[in-house]
Amino acid sequence: MLYDFHLTSEQEERAKRLHEENINIDLLFQGPLSPTAIPDSVSERIRELCEPFRDDPMRYSSLPAKWIIQLSASGVIPEYKSEWYKSGITAGNRELHLSNTDDFITSMGEVQLQFDSHDWLIKALTAEDIRRAKREGRKAGIVTAQETEVLSKNLDLLDALHQFGLRVLQLTYNSQNQIGAGCAERSNGGLTNFGRAFIDRMNKLGIVVDTGHCGKATTLEACAVSSAPVIASHTGVEALYPHMRCKSDEEFKAIAATGGVIGIFAMPWFVYEDPDHTTLDHVLDHIDYVVRLVGVDHVGIGTDWPMSDLTWSLVYFKEHIAPKLGFAPGDGPSTETVVGLEQYGDFINFTRGLVARGYSDSDIAKIMGGNWLRVFEQVWG
Secondary structure, eight states: OOOOOOOOHHHHHHHHHHHHHSOOEETTOOOSOOGGGSOHHHHHHHHHHHGGGTTSHHHHHHHHHHHHHHHHHTTSOTHHHHHHHHHTOSEEEEEEOOSSHHHHHHHHHHHHHHHHHOTTEEEOSSHHHHHHHHHHTOEEEEEEESOOGGGTTOHHHHHHHHHHTEEEEESOOSSOOSSOOBTTOTTOOOOOHHHHHHHHHHHHHTOEEEOTTBOHHHHHHHHHHOSSOEEEEEEEETTTSOOTTEEOHHHHHHHHHTTOOEEEOOOHHHHSSOGGGOBHHHHHHHHHHHHHHHOGGGEEEOOOOSOSSOHHHHHHHHHHTGGGGTOOTTOSSSSOOOBTOSSGGGTHHHHHHHHHTTOOHHHHHIIIIIHHHHHHHHHTO
């Protein structure tokens, strides 16, 4: 659905042309499916498959996303491809889960299944792979992870993950780990000694250092320690909305000083005070702020929403799981969406919004994916 930016017909044509021409990258791409893009019949079928596990809340909550991947790979949900192509997103991440051994092994299989099952999906090991996907009318998946717990202090596992295709890794999630403190950790302890060695190994391997969920001290110290650009794949502006998942001006300046990029998310609870009435304009306000603060070369998109899940499962997650992951009551994934990004097929609304706000063609290309691609070229080669 086109969000009403009050564009003229000429502006609409320009936005359409730019969206088709540009390499568009979402670095926290939960999709391409979202609850409203999945047929009700499929949703109910998955509910039946999950029902035997209702007494195990964590498993019950995680199973729908797993079934979506499997059914998409087998062709039962053709919207997996059609919604990705409708969005115009050239590259989006495919996420590993490294919180424990079971999730580690299972998610590797699920990620690889997507590449093996879809001949139009390329595993992006180099920046050129993303450019090639654009030239060939295909899509690129970037293997990433948001946790590191399963690695403990075994840096050899990091080497193995890089060989599998891992190219972006977040240092911490919300809490404290072996590397540093997350954004929900009151201590704000910064990097550990091991965390410094960990970043050094990431730099040598060519894995992008991601501080999306990191605490302030961890973010600042990562920027000081890393010899390569540091990013925040998905965050917001603390000065606009003071949420633990948003970052300070000091952090933005530090990330930019490394040559890195700040990805702005589209999470209804994290960018505006009223999640039931959050719009794409609120998200664009965060983009505008960071552009003014550190320059257009350091801003990108990492929506983190809408989830590739089902409505009934998201409600269950918010009620039973989110509090266990460090989210405050009422926070975390549920049924709210950003008006203008109800589905990934609406992704052109970002380009249309940037046109409405007066950005030049070249600046739009940078924000929509060019800045991410520059970092990838520097770190991956």
